[in-house]
Amino acid sequence: MATSKPRTSSFSRNLATVPSSTPGLKYGPNGTIFISSGIPDLDKILGGGFPLGSLVMVMEDAEAPHHMLLLRNFMSQGLVHKQPLLYASPSKDPKGFLGTLPTPGSSKDDKSRDRDPENENGLRIAWQYKKYFGDNQHHFDSNRDVKHEYCHDFDLRKPLEKHFISGQHIDCVSILDSPNLAALRDRCATFLAQFPRNDSSISSAGRIAIQSFCAPQCKYSNMEWDMLSFIRSLRSMVRSSNAVAVVTFPPSLLSPSFSRRWQHMADTLLSVRAIPDEDKEMAKLLTGYQDMVGLLNVHKVARINTQVPVILDATTFSIKLQRRRFLVLESLNQAPIDSSSGTSYGTSASCSGSSKTGTLDF
Template structure:
């Protein structure tokens, strides 16, 4: 039996590379880096920065893009009230008020002069423009209107009333959240087998999963139980999302977990991103990194409908936060220029008895 593919879903586009249905993350630079957007049916794992401010900002972009695109949203958190996150979402605007500037090194011209035989060769930037822009532009200095929030399908989960235990998880909150997600998918007819009158996408945003608020209530349990709960939850969430028109974005305070347990969580996810902020570190005083706020690492990319995952290569990326926008750029470092006094002294001619002006004679 041939599967019926919906003709048009608001806020989505099909990838020209693998035919995968994509949704925007809300950040145009991140969509470009991922090959057009987030594939539907995947789980995105974000390793939080130490303070968790930048990862929370990416989660806000993800949620507000769903509201503007008329997608259903389920937001879960035990650290903060999910309704407060919704109230802090940025407002959508028509045009970019802070266009990105191309960083240039001193003394470098606008167009690099290269051999004529390489001037007309295609570049990697052109290969990334295979998917049309499906996202919107937002202003961080303004908040979304209450009317847009009230007219949207938003489901909140706090997990404060969970008292019964679970055989699968040491903390029953994980099991309760999975049941809430499954019920939302079932009631909203987001499963692939469902045939609703108007097809849409469910966005699942989970803030700071595995934080100290998610620890088991029983003191006799070892910390390894919480690690197993986290890995098992992501694995089950991936299986649940894969069978529906849904995409999940989960932020995790990975600095609280061991590297081995973190690798298991990355293996269970589809896309893994790590944020390393400069605040509070030695890199904060580095003049070469003054334009940025931290490093952006793309640890894993989804390989759905393809034999190998798309990867940008060995290039390094950094993120920067301005007053009105958050963006991810290719890291450009200025050339290593030595001290002018040392360079000038090496080239100054020397005069005097038994002093040669030539230090080395090369043939």
Template structure:
């Protein structure tokens, strides 16, 4: 089903279904595996930010870093921080696949039930890497990589007007992306990363209320998706959806919808069984073809872990001897239901 990535005409891509579909890596191998091997070219990926926006920004940095290493074209936009600053915060490439670090020899409690699980590893192994790279979050990317890549940062200086948007910044950004797509060489991939779209910075004007702000956001996403769906491009947009009451339509405007649910400040923060992780990751929507290879299950929860050097995603393994009080508060696939054994 898959072709050798080294034989693809575009560096950093993977072909499947007889060459009818091209995938790129998210920059996080464990996320690629969860998505069904990668992100199809022409897709719009929406990342629903955690309440602090910290982890969504990290996921976006991985996506952009993978593009820089493969010399894909990069377009970056943000109203929250400088796009230039975001580019210079990209993580450093790890030249070889990192080895799993052995845990210290700490005595583990014996299982009361299902003792056969005693000898199982405590951590999930890294997925077999089909393509993509690993990155070190503790170091920033070498300037040499940035110099070898064509990067466009949205400067937010043009003044354009459209009757379709209440906030003209959306129209200005859409026009900039459209111009970049026109000049894009189809022999390469264009990665478009937009950080914190729809945040309060986008709606500082007094006359723009939540209803108008959501209308601007949905119109932008609809137009953006139409622009890239037939192009050698992928849109990667982080959105602070928790600021809006009605966000169901955002799901329908995406090809892939990823929701990050951080533990900080919630009932999960003090749960001892989740102490090694920072949050749940939910894949609420996938393109139909990705569904064939996806590792997502309605009965399995996935969590993400942030360490000094890397961000990884693992399947949540719960001890089989939990009592009723310990089970309470651990969400299942929807993030709101209780475990039902």
């Protein structure tokens, strides 16, 4: 199987331990195992996905729900891979949110038809210029052939099919009325107890999604140390299990010092931002401005079992909806001076490093 394809480095681990029948798991460097974020481009940017045992935090834009896009794809991807899910949200009926999850692109055929040539092209260039790329890209490219198994394109306009949702492995929690965090902590602990980490084998991976953790409608939202302590214990529990936790929070509701503490807790730290509707200056500066729905910032990439930081070519990416269905991330491209149409910047050029010259960072 493609998942157990041997790699050239003599330092890579014996790969036979992952049963090749487990979809949605992928070996990364330093003995880490990745699961997909549900967004192919984000996986690419992060060097493979979210490593098991890591805590991902997403800083929300208080005025726009872009974090929900990330959360939805993350949850959907898990359900499609039959990975158990724990979802906590401050809404009254968290189960209802499952109805809004996107489905894997059923229009896959025509989609892959118009993307594949580009992919092939990108791959050939990548081999030619391999020495200019960091390990991440190389690693991703070597696993590119398993991408279809590992990560799907999600069609945001179609809800996830019922049989994925009706499974037994979904746990929904409303954090609206709980006076303290003990209950949620217990739920997380029992959930994570299903995935103990032992080096020998991995049967499944768990996903925890917590939405708007410090939302003001929650009763504990003024207990800053308690929330911090919860995050610390969540982080340590996740560390010792085969699971990934994604927590979104509006940093503006926390005091600056606590917001910093939260950011330090995160292994992978992302933030999303809406872009103002009619910003003429920006529109002149960037190609494809009218297609953008928001911006994604990558502040920190998880480094588990290593001390080397991951330095990305660009840390700001635009969030676009391709044909209003598929979520794509692109690095920002400066508009050409003679304003010919910007469509020549292909979708797959986003973070392959070949578009380095036009990258603009904020």
